[in-house]
Amino acid sequence: MMNRMECLRVLADHITDEIVVATYSSATDWLAIVDRPLNYFAVGAMGLASSHGLGLALARPEKRVIVLDGDGSLLMNLGTLVTIGAIAPANFVHLVGHNGSYEANGGVPIPNKEVDFAGVARAAGIESCHTFREIDRFAAEIGSLLKAKGPVFADLVIEQGPLSKRDYSDMYAPARREAFRAALDAGA
Amino acid sequence: MEEKVQDPVAGVAARLSGGAIISAIKDAGVGYVLSVPDLHTSYGLLMPIADDPDLKLIRVCKEDECLGIAAGLSYGDKRAVVLIQYTGFLYALNSIRAVAAEHRKPICLMVGLLGKPPGVAPRDAKRVGLRAVEPILDIMGIPHQLIETDADVPRIASAIIDAYEFGHPTALLIGRRPVAP
Numbered sequence: 001m002m003n004r005m006e007c008l009r010v011l012a013d014h015i016t017d018e019i020v021v022a023t024y025s026s027a028t029d030w031l032a033i034v035d036r037p038l039n040y041f042a043v044g045a046m047g048l049a050s051s052h053g054l055g056l057a058l059a060r061p062e063k064r065v066i067v068l069d070g071d072g073s074l075l076m077n078l079g080t081l082v083t084i085g086a087i088a089p090a091n092f093v094h095l096v097g098h099n100g101s102y103e104a105n106g107g108v109p110i111p112n113k114e115v116d117f118a119g120v121a122r123a124a125g126i127e128s129c130h131t132f133r134e135i136d137r138f139a140a141e142i143g144s145l146l147k148a149k150g151p152v153f154a155d156l157v158i159e160q161g162p163l164s165k166r167d168y169s170d171m172y173a174p175a176r177r178e179a180f181r182a183a184l185d186a187g188a
Numbered sequence: 189m190e191e192k193v194q195d196p197v198a199g200v201a202a203r204l205s206g207g208a209i210i211s212a213i214k215d216a217g218v219g220y221v222l223s224v225p226d227l228h229t230s231y232g233l234l235m236p237i238a239d240d241p242d243l244k245l246i247r248v249c250k251e252d253e254c255l256g257i258a259a260g261l262s263y264g265d266k267r268a269v270v271l272i273q274y275t276g277f278l279y280a281l282n283s284i285r286a287v288a289a290e291h292r293k294p295i296c297l298m299v300g301l302l303g304k305p306p307g308v309a310p311r312d313a314k315r316v317g318l319r320a321v322e323p324i325l326d327i328m329g330i331p332h333q334l335i336e337t338d339a340d341v342p343r344i345a346s347a348i349i350d351a352y353e354f355g356h357p358t359a360l361l362i363g364r365r366p367v368a369p
Binding site: 042044045047048049050051052053054055056057058059060077079080082083086087172177180181184 | 220246247248249250252253254255256257258259260261262263264265266268282283285286287290291
């Protein structure tokens, strides 16, 4: 089992000009590590991070889009995997932090902690599906996965928390959305 | 199947052309249609859209996916219409609240009012779900228009263009079954 912060730090070492769509606990920790204009925070309607990411991937095919989802969030929009599998955007990477809980909602368990998300994604039509339980293997493979033809799906089996300081009003701030658009328009 | 009825409001034979609606959304620069099927609009709109080479149809599993996808598309200046039934609108309310109402993204909802008799205002419909649509949009501050006859169609393009140019959501309520092109 991995630690989310550790995973995200490994991921951050590979990030250059990608769009990173993050939600809830992943967003909180990601923001604590990398505060950059090309971060896009999908909070406010739980479950939609991958849908936002899909729209961005279609809108900006020249950019790679990395979605940092949660297991509870994905379960609220599981059909998204079928939609993504059907459209198959080549620039789309979907990473799911799997700690078996609705962590942002008090850490209560999801209905089935042992759900095989990679299996579900594969059955939904996504060919490149992976499960990571050890940080060393994740660190060794994430670089090539980020460059691989998408869609790519990875279940990151992690432990709960601890959570970084949450400030949804900051994530929600219109200034962040404006900075995101400005960075895209500037060709960042 | 053509539906041609005597419109009690207009007092003349009224119809709603699916082809005219499709032309209107193209005139507004829409390239994507995001949809969950709606019996009200399937024959007159969704199926012709699926066959239209100028429009990309994204079939989603549940209506709230449309909100995220449309928001993401807007960052590439790609315009989209969300074509759903009013029951799907009710299902997706939390996403509409967050993405459209609070974040003021240019979400263009095209909502089929299945079961609303032509000429009857949505607020006067028998079905509680139909009666709820306009008050909910009002509370959320989402402008809306009833598109019920061909005379209403010219308002579609302007509503969509306004939403994208000024950054706000809009809702077009399809009050009668469109006739297939």
